[in-house]
Amino acid sequence: MTGATARRFTRLGFWAYVFALLLLLLVGVTALRFSRGLGATTNLSDRFPWGLWIGFDVLCGVGLAAGAFTLTSVVHLFNLRRFEPIVRPTVLTAFLGYAFVIVALLFDLGQPWRIWHALVFWNPRSVMFEVAWCVMLYTTVLALELSPVVFERFRLAGPQRLMRGVYTPLVIVGVILSTLHQSSLGSLYLIVPSKLHPLWYSPLLPFYFFISAIGAGLGMVVIESHLSGRAFGRRLEMHLLEPLGRAMVVVLGVYGLLRFLALRRNGALAELLAPGYEASMFLLEVGLGVVLPVVLLSLPRIRRSERGLVASAFLAILGFVMNRLNVAVTGMERAAGMRYLPSWMEVAVSVGLVAVGFAVFALAARHLPIFPEAAEAAAEPDEEAPGAIPASLPA
């Protein structure tokens, strides 16, 4: 065993221990959550009914999977084929992201065994109803968009042909569904104008949520490529990711401008100038998460370096997460008359579920043709497979 291999093994061992610990905690807290109820395991209350599991798990989980709808439309509708190799890992990330959201909801709902009720009991006037349906349908779409990967692995030619036929309508439906519920997560907060702080409340909240989701989705593609590269010893495809960096400048730049204009319309600029808790959180979110990445990514030297691109993408995602938490928690604290901090058990569940997501991604990447090289290896040239199997299906 060489020194490098030994180091990699022990490093793997450390993470394995961390993962085992997180999993153990997750199992323990799950037992507590369902035997003793929400009051015993969370810091939620009548004054603060939504906390980390909504603010992070649901709002961020859904948003961070936006890379899928951005990328599938770019490749399959706008026909920019060169991004095709990163479609599969992105769609897998999105699918796992949505699965994460649904599992997190099973923890947060008071009666999660009734989660199917929205299928049967309808209230089309409710934004939550629309979110529930869109999430269910889009998770199905993502599963279907991933199915060619599974069919490929098990050499199921018939289903593959079927999927090829429906792939374009599937992508169109996916983009529509994703747009609808990315924005309707913002619409959830339209109903509380007297509660959500003016630094975040706006009649255009759905629009802001949608745009920031695109920005974060692009960032997720960069980060996910980087992490997969480190784990599987693959280099970052800079020629593919640098244009995404440029797109992020545009998207985040427009978003930042819109947020500033919203403040002016709200009359909330004065809030920014007066020092205060909310003002500081806002400046942190927009400064670190919008202004800084825009500035950094507009510099070609940074954009073209792997480290610069990844760091900027990370900042953009951080800003996205801060925005969702500010809307869900910070912005609601003043009206609630209290500060909210999640209990260690709430954190254990969120972190544990994220860890499980990483593990499932790693497993899938190892055993399914997610990455282009693996797909090429799967398509053995001597076998009479019906047509060459590319990394992803052309429409």
Next chain:
Amino acid sequence: MNALYAASALLALVALGAPMRLPNVVYDKATDAPGPVRFDHRTHAERVANKCVSCHPQTFSILRPTRRASHAEMEASRSCGVCHDGKVAFGVQDAERCETCHDTGGGR
């Protein structure tokens, strides 16, 4: 419709500047009782500084007042016996106080 009448009646009462509405309950006379019991709500309410929760709803129903109460219940620390136990207020077995509660028909 009943609700409308009730509301109108109440409106009328209030308009006339009626005093606090505290219905006095008349308990049915048991076979071996010296007379029916006329419960005076006002004096009892004053004694608890108008805190209705002192008795309602745990000891006495507030929506469906009963017209039956037995000494047996009271001696078991239920009904009137919650307070009329000889300590908080005079006991129900106090032979000299029968007429405080029971209306025997004679002069007051």
Next chain:
Amino acid sequence: MSVGLLFDATRCIGCEACSAACKEQNGLPLPIEPETTAYTFTTVSQREGLNVRSLCMHCLEPTCVSVCPVGALSKTAQGPVVYDAKKCIGCRYCIMACPFGVPKYQWDRAVPVVGKCTLCSDRVAAGLATACATVCPTGATMFGERDALVAEARARIDASPGQYVDHVYGVEEAGGTSVLMLSSVPFERLGLATDLPRQPLPMLTWQVLSKVPDFVALAGAFLYGVFWITRRREAVEEARRTEGGGPR
């Protein structure tokens, strides 16, 4: 024919008969807690020398009804906003959204439901008054038809202008509520929300949701159009590359 309550804070003596009756009517466990919870649907507290009730306002266009994804909350024709515990999934959007902070949750239960005043909908349906109005010894809580109560409230203000703040709380707030209140001190000092829009809150999300079908149609057409154009461009280029070969 829609019913409501008129609560006159100047007539309330803080006896809590209403809370006691509410506990009995709804089969709720004692004690009467200082603030409303999933087990205490109405409370009376002292503020600025007045006694103030806290209970569901039974809005004319309830926010809670509009946000519930499974329609567990609904406003009956007679006025009460009622809750169907059998449908509830426990998402707590109603708790988050209610501008008056009314719905409360059973945080201590493994199988929790929401708890709030239901304006004694069963009693009302049977032609009776609410439990609280029935037992109120001073008439501070009065039950009746909403229009009659609004008129009565106005009449009281006009008859004794110095005694009341010139405003009937609940006529306009959040689009109007079935529970109305009178007070001798400004309502915000009684802890009541006074920064609410006059428009019902459900309009804020309906404005966006009502556009969804149009959006789906337009987006579908646009995206298919993009796909069609890029495919056409690809096909034309393909044809050019194969040097005068047939289409595709």
